[in-house]
């Protein structure tokens with residue numbers, strides 16, 4: 001039987017498990033329980049202290065309990081090969097790599113990284129489980145590298161824009177051409193240059209045309225759960241029907257209309273780039289955007305700095321491995337969901 005203290009800890013853990021944005025599964029909120037009580041006196045300084053403590057706690061949990069260094073790096077990729085083969089969404093994907101480019105200072109996206117494979121397979125798994133509908137949704141990927149994640153999102157029906165630095169787009173374009181031939185996918189894919197911190201092309205920020213005439217509605221997240229909020233883009237005639245919906249219909253609408261995911265794998269790896277990356281996330285996301293970020297657990301200081309800064313503007317939740325694709329789990333990778341505060 002649980003002792004009083006254990007019961008409190010279990011209750012706190014349970015309270016941290018929530019649904020966020022357009023993802024229908026549960027995520028563990030990054031927050032500090034003790035300071036969350038002082039909501040009324042929330043001054044800027046206190047919020048900063050809160051983000052600092054929550055980020056430090058997350059790093060302690062990841063490195064202390066998950067112990068990333070004990071498992072094999074590059075479990076799902078071979079960075080010395082010219083080609084990575086992977087089955088996803090009923091297709092055999094061939095992702096070309098350029099191992100020799102890694103010798104050029106600053107070039108990191110010329111080969112695949114585990115976190116990209118984990119995020120891509122997570123998208124497939126979540127979509128199969130109907131927890132993350134991508135069909136018809138505009139999806140923007142940051143720092144696409146070789147493009148595996150964006151390819152998978154397009155195969156799952158997303159209207160995907162894959163982005164990277166201007167001089168890194170050749171390999172990305174080749175991988176899109178080779179893997180996404182006309183007729184073999186439900187969505188679409190387009191490559192655009194985008195450097196974090198620069199002003200984005202309006203095409204990256206504008207909503208997709210089919211959602212352009214809809215308005216954004218905020219609703220309690222999933223009827224019956226009584227927790228959180230879901231922001232939906234609903235055509236006005238559907239909005240009028242909302243009060244009369246059965247919970248099951250309400251749930252399926254919430255899944256279908258939550259909009260615009262944003263993706264990034266292994267993009268939190270350099271302290272100098274953290275603020276530019278965050279500014280890109282802010283510029284490209286709206287209240288309806290659900291951001292999925294996959295990180296490699298190499299450098300605790302960089303991840304802690306990112307989380308601390310990101311928590312000022314975003315609510316962050318961690319997806320535990322039970323939600324990932326069961327064959328693509330690694331304790332060297334972490335998956336986060338972010339939504340705007």
Ligand SMILES: C[S@@+](CC[C@H](N)C(=O)[O-])C[C@H]1O[C@@H](n2cnc3c(N)ncnc32)[C@H](O)[C@@H]1O
Pocket residue numbers: 108109110111112113115116117142143144145146147163164165168194195196264265266267269273276
């Ligand atoms: C470690 S690689 C990860 C590539 C890919 N997402 C994956 O998981 O295999 C980091 C990617 O971020 C891109 N990147 C780094 N700094 C960037 C910046 N300031 N603006 C845009 N992209 C950037 C790199 O060019 C590279 O493709």
